[in-house]
Amino acid sequence: MNSMAPTFANWLDLFLHFASLSLLAVGGAITTAPDMHRYLVGEQHWLSDPQFSSSIALSQAAPGPNVLFVALLGWNVGLNAGGGPAAGWMAWAMALLGVLVTLVAIMLPSSILTYTATQWGHRNRELRAVRAFKTGMAPIVIALLIATGWLLSATHNEAARDWPLWLLTLCATLLVWRTKLHLLWMIGAGAVVGALGWV
């Protein structure tokens, strides 16, 4: 990537763009990933396509909230801006600045809104409208969870090739549902089975 020195205005632009996405991210930060791609890769050329994809894949593989893919995008933007890993400590410092800018921007506006709104909702939890909201939304969000599991499996859509993956998902579903087996054992087993090339 080009290593043009980013100006203060560039960082501010990045911050403001992610801050506005924060308020649009209904259903999770990942729903704004297509727009981040358009902005970072297509419009500003701050990231390469493979860097964008690997940021998302890595954050899925690591433990923790999925929103950390945003931190990795910021990391790579900063690293590129600082001249890449070869450029030494200056590039790493820029990478950390990138993490700070993107992560704070994606969380701050939505967090202020959520915190204020839920405190209000909690004080007024006996209101009929507040109770109706929680009662009405409960079945919807449960269905969304099951749909998410479905969609994650549906990216592998060739029955002849992907049936072992589906079987693995089915086993994990049954084990979590019916047993108290620790979740980490299951993730670990998935990693081993995958590394051995069985799925």
Added chain:
Amino acid sequence: MTDPRTTVTDLAPRRPHSKTDLFLSFTVLALQGFGGVLAVVQRELVEKKRWMTREQFVEDWAVAQIMPGPNVVNLSLMIGGRYFGLPGALAALAGMLAAPLVLVLLLAALYGSVADTAAAQGALKGMGAVAAGLITATGIKLIAALDKNAMGLWVCIGLAAITFVAIALLRLPLAWVLLVVGGGACLWAYRVLGRPGAGAQA
């Protein structure tokens, strides 16, 4: 600021002792969350620590999902804020993010050396398949929470089925599904709750 002692603890058997307890508990559960933290939050906070009931968890998750921003971040803010106000919200959020952030950055710095091996890619794929199962199972387990829903179990199952078909099979945009199906459900719930004899415990 709400008084922490008159809130969720009326119903849930236990509560966090301190902000440090919140921070550490959220760190521990965040570090177990491969492919999403939600399954772990349910397992740890509802089943093991019993800070909240299944019904409370579904209610909170509904709000966290509707509000803009990362869902799990919203959920941490809500749970932490309920017990210890703003400092509690920040403690829970910090616990959820700090350790995983360090890990993911280390992983990114090391990634180049293993990215191309078939074993690493296979392991990612296997973990992804398991993670899909964890999320599905969490949803299935929470269906039991609908038993106490004021709209009645069958209305709930109908709404859930419509939502699943719209999102998973028809791939309709989330915002529209929430607006139409969710909005309709809330209006229906408002009507049901207004009936004489509808309990205060929704």
